[in-house]
Amino acid sequence: MMLNKNNILLETKNITKTFGGIHAIEDVNLHINKGEINALIGPNGAGKTTLFNCITGFYPPTKGRIIFNGEDITGLKPHQIAETGMARTFQNIRLFAEMTVMENILIGSQCRYRMTLLGAILNDKRTKNEEREISRKALQYLRFTGLSKFANHLARNLSYGDQRRLELARALATEPKLLLLDEPAAGMNLNETKGLMELIKKIKDEEITILLIEHDMRMVMKIADTITVLDHGIKIAEGTPKEVQKNEKVIEAYIGRRRRTA
Ligand SMILES: Nc1ncnc2c1ncn2[C@@H]1O[C@H](COP(=O)(O)OP(=O)(O)OP(=O)(O)O)[C@@H](O)[C@H]1O
Ligand SMILES: [Mg+2]
Numbered sequence: 550m551m552l553n554k555n556n557i558l559l560e561t562k563n564i565t566k567t568f569g570g571i572h573a574i575e576d577v578n579l580h581i582n583k584g585e586i587n588a589l590i591g592p593n594g595a596g597k598t599t600l601f602n603c604i605t606g607f608y609p610p611t612k613g614r615i616i617f618n619g620e621d622i623t624g625l626k627p628h629q630i631a632e633t634g635m636a637r638t639f640q641n642i643r644l645f646a647e648m649t650v651m652e653n654i655l656i657g658s659q660c661r662y663r664m665t666l667l668g669a670i671l672n673d674k675r676t677k678n679e680e681r682e683i684s685r686k687a688l689q690y691l692r693f694t695g696l697s698k699f700a701n702h703l704a705r706n707l708s709y710g711d712q713r714r715l716e717l718a719r720a721l722a723t724e725p726k727l728l729l730l731d732e733p734a735a736g737m738n739l740n741e742t743k744g745l746m747e748l749i750k751k752i753k754d755e756e757i758t759i760l761l762i763e764h765d766m767r768m769v770m771k772i773a774d775t776i777t778v779l780d781h782g783i784k785i786a787e788g789t790p791k792e793v794q795k796n797e798k799v800i801e802a803y804i805g806r807r808r809r810t811a
Contacts, residue, residue: 710741
C-alpha cells in the first residue's frame with residue numbers, strides 16, 4: 550500500500566480500548582488516505598465498531614492518539630469531532646422515526662450553522678437567510694441520495710433501504726471530509742446493496758474520504774481502494790483488495806472463525 554504522509558487524512562497511533570480488562574482493540578495503527586474508500590473488515594467482535602467509537606469520540610481510547618487532518622483530536626467530544634469534519638452512521642439505524650425525512654436532515658445540518666435562539670426569536674434577516682440556505686442544502690442532499698420524493702414522509706414509513714440512505718444523507722449534510730459508515734448494507738437486499746454501492750462511489754466522486762465497515766465481501770472487494778483487517782482487536786493485515794484477499798492471516802481469521810462457530 551502506498552503511504553504518502555501529505556495525503557493522510559486520518560491516522561490512529563496505537564489506539565487501545567479496554568472494557569473491564571478485555572482488549573476490544575489493541576495498538577491499532579490505521580492510515581486513511583485522502584479521497585479513498587477505505588474498508589475496515591474482520592469477524593464479529595473483532596473491534597471494528599469500537600475503533601469507530603474511539604475515532605468519533607463516543608469512547609475515549611484507553612491509550613493512543615488520533616490525528617485527523619493534521620490535528621490531534623484525542624479526547625474531544627463527539628460534537629467537537631463532528632465540527633472538525635467527521636460524520637458517521639451507526640450499525641443500528643438511528644433516525645428520528647416520528648420526524649419527516651426533511652427534518653431528519655435538518656438536524657444533521659445544524660452543527661454547520663450559527664443560528665442562535667435569539668436570532669430565531671427575533672426572526673432577523675441573517676437568521677432568515679441561514680434558514681433558507683439550510684433548506685436549500687437539505688434538499689440538495691435529499692436529491693443526491695435519491696430521497697427527494699419522500700421529503701415530507703415520516704422517517705418510519707420509509708423502506709429499510711431508504712432509512713439507511715436517509716442516515717447517510719443526514720451525515721452528508723454536515724459536509725464532512727471523512728464519512729464513517731458502520732455496516733451500511735446490513736439487512737439490505739441485493740438491489741438495495743447495489744444502489745448503496747453506487748451512492749458510495751458518488752460520494753467518493755465528491756472528494757469525501759470514506760471509512761467503511763462492511764461484511765459483504767463482494768461489495769468491499771469491488772469498491773474499496775484499501776482494506777484494513779482486524780481480528781480479536783488486532784490489525785492483522787492492510788493493503789489493496791487483491792493483497793488482502795490472498796493474505797494467509799486473513800483467510801485463517803475468517804475460515805478459522807467459521808469452523809469454531811459452526
Ligand atoms: N460498551 C462495551 N462494553 C463492553 N464490551 C464491549 C463494548 N463494546 C464492545 N465491547 C466488546 O468489544 C469487542 C469488540 O466489539 P465490537 O462491537 O467493536 O466488534 P465489531 O467488530 O464491531 O463486531 P460486529 O461485526 O459484530 O459488529 C467485543 O468483544 C465486544 O463484546
Ligand atoms: Mg460492529
